[in-house]
Amino acid sequence: MKIPYISLVSAVILSIGISSCGQNKASQQSASNKTEPTAETIRVLTYNIHHANPPEKEGTIDLKSIAEVIRESKADLVAIQELDSVTERSQRNFQLKSLADELDMNFHFFSAIPFQGGAYGVGILSRFPISEPQKIALPEATDKNAEDRILGILKIKLPSEKNIYFGTTHWDVSHQENRELQAKATNEAVRQLDGPIIIGGDFNAKTDSKPMNLLRQVFTDASKEFAPTIPTENPNRRIDHILYHPGNLFKLQDEEVMMTPLSQVASDHLPFWVDLVVLD
Secondary structure: OOOEOOOOHHHHHHHHOOOOEEEEOOHOOOOOOOOOOOOOOOEEEEEEEEOOOOOOOOOOOOOHHHHHHHHHOOEEEEEEEEEEEEEOOOOEEEEEHHHHHHHOEEEEEEEEEEEOOOOEEEEEEEOOOEEEEEEEEEOOOOOOOOOOEEEEEEEEEEOOOOEEEEEEEEEEEOOOOHHHHHHHHHHHHHHHOOOEEEEEEEEOOOOOOOHHHOOOOEEEEEEOOOOOOOOOOOOOOOEEEEEEEEOOOOOEEEEEEOOOOHHHHHOOEEEEEEEEEEEE
């Protein structure tokens, strides 16, 4: 059973799919009995789900496949991009809540833009307790008609009782100048936090691009393999990333871009997870 974690303002907004959050009783308990990964290691997944529309099936919404891919990842924290919330094309389904119910996880949706009577944006799923949602608007310098972009952040209480922040974002797809501004704004936002952060997202930027180099002035890249994440068949570029700050509080243990029969058809991006050891 879900216990809502919704402020009075958010409760009003929820009815039109703009912002909402939920806590799950089971996921507030210690995860120390887990075997994959261990209590002091967290598995973090970033996944652009293409509003649960399989690219080869125009007009079809298949949220069950997205949920199954996430379940197969065994992730503790999930940064999701391209989420619909009660939109017409998704049959008025609150997609993130449906995923949270299916996976028994806590959730928070961050609206980026109003869309088809609801909203479109990014979200977070967590096996651990969540609090203190922050939505940060990211800047745009070119093409004022460009889609608004945001950074969503939550505070996470780990099984060890340590608190960290976890963020999700989806940067501008068309203009590198905007992505550079969004990298700088993300760095500045992180400097205002009172604890460490992990961030996952679709940055629409390759590993060696200027926007990602700007981001790595503050963050450490949670990858050593730099495996590509798109397209889902014969992938050749990596634009989905996980990073952390500060660099001395986490250690990369393992990583995988999921190339399974289901993950290759469920979305137009491959999911990417990492195991991070949380250091003292």
